[in-house]
Every structure is written in C-alpha cells, then in structure tokens.
Amino acid sequence: MVKQISESEFDEAVKNGVSAVDFSAVWxxxxxxxxxxxxxxxxxxxDKVNFFKVDVDEAPNLCQKLGIMSVPAVFVFKDGNPVANSxxxxxxxxxxxxxxxxx
Numbered sequence: 001m002v003k004q005i006s007e008s009e010f011d012e013a014v015k016n017g018v019s020a021v022d023f024s025a026v027w028x029x030x031x032x033x034x035x036x037x038x039x040x041x042x043x044x045x046x047d048k049v050n051f052f053k054v055d056v057d058e059a060p061n062l063c064q065k066l067g068i069m070s071v072p073a074v075f076v077f078k079d080g081n082p083v084a085n086s087x088x089x090x091x092x093x094x095x096x097x098x099x100x101x102x103x
Contacts, residue, residue: 001039001042001043001046001051002022002038002039002042002051002053003050003051003052003053004052004053004054004055005052005054006054006058006059007054007058007059007060007062010052010054010059010062011080013050013052014050014052014077014080015079015080016079016080017049017050017078018048018049018050018076018077018078018102018103019049019050019051019052019076019077020038020041020042020045020049020050020051020052020074020075020076020077020099021051021052021053021054021074021075021076021077022034022035022038022051022052022053022054022072022073022074023054023056023059023063023066023068023071023072023073023074023075024053024054024056024071024072024073025055025056025057025071026055026057028071028072030071030072030088030089031071031072033089034072034074034089034090034095035053037089037090037091037092037095038051038053038074038095040092041092041095041096041099044096045096045099045100048103049076049099049103056068056071066082070087070088071087072087072088072089073085073086073087074086074090074095074098074099076098076099076102078102083102084098084101084102086098
C-alpha cells in the first residue's frame with residue numbers, strides 16, 4: 001500500500017529500512033499513469049519495502065534538496081539515503097525490477 005506523505009513527514013518516513021518514493025504532481029499525465037503501476041508493485045514488494053507518494057507542488061524544499069527536475073520520479077532510499085532513482089513512466093515489470101534491484 002502506498003502512503004501519501006508531506007514534506008514535513010518525509011525524513012521520519014524514510015529513515016529506517018528501504019523505501020520507494022513516487023514524486024509526482026496532480027497535473028502530470030505520466031504521473032497519473034504511473035500511480036496505479038506503483039500501487040501494484042507496492043502490493044508485490046510491500047513486505048520488503050515501504051512505499052510513499054509525495055506531491056512535488058507541496059514539497060518544493062525536498063525536491064530542491066534531491067534535485068528533482070522532472071516528474072514522475074521514483075527514488076529508492078536505504079535508511080534515509082537515496083540510492084537510486086528513475087525518471088518518467090515505466091511499465092510494471094520494469095518498475096518492480098528497478099526497486100527489487102536496489103534492495
């Protein structure tokens with residue numbers, strides 16, 4: 001299950017274990033396409049990875065800190081540190097492989 005989090009909740013949410021975070025925007029077409037795919041992957045990998053979603057328009061400081069220039073952007077964090085990212089829409093199998101490959 002994917003949990004929507006705010007900029008103020010972010011550090012606490014990703015500080016332990018592995019987290020996948022979908023940075024997106026409500027006005028973004030590819031983000032709308034990725035949302036259900038990200039949800040499906042969370043159902044498959046939810047026992048190993050925490051899944052979160054952040055609205056970039058509500059998290060400008062976080063986006064600047066991470067250098068997010070395009071959405072959707074999926075980041076994998078380990079104990080609060082970014083270890084990999086993927087920008088743009090990707091199919092379910094590719095997204096699952098990307099997240100699994102960064103466990």
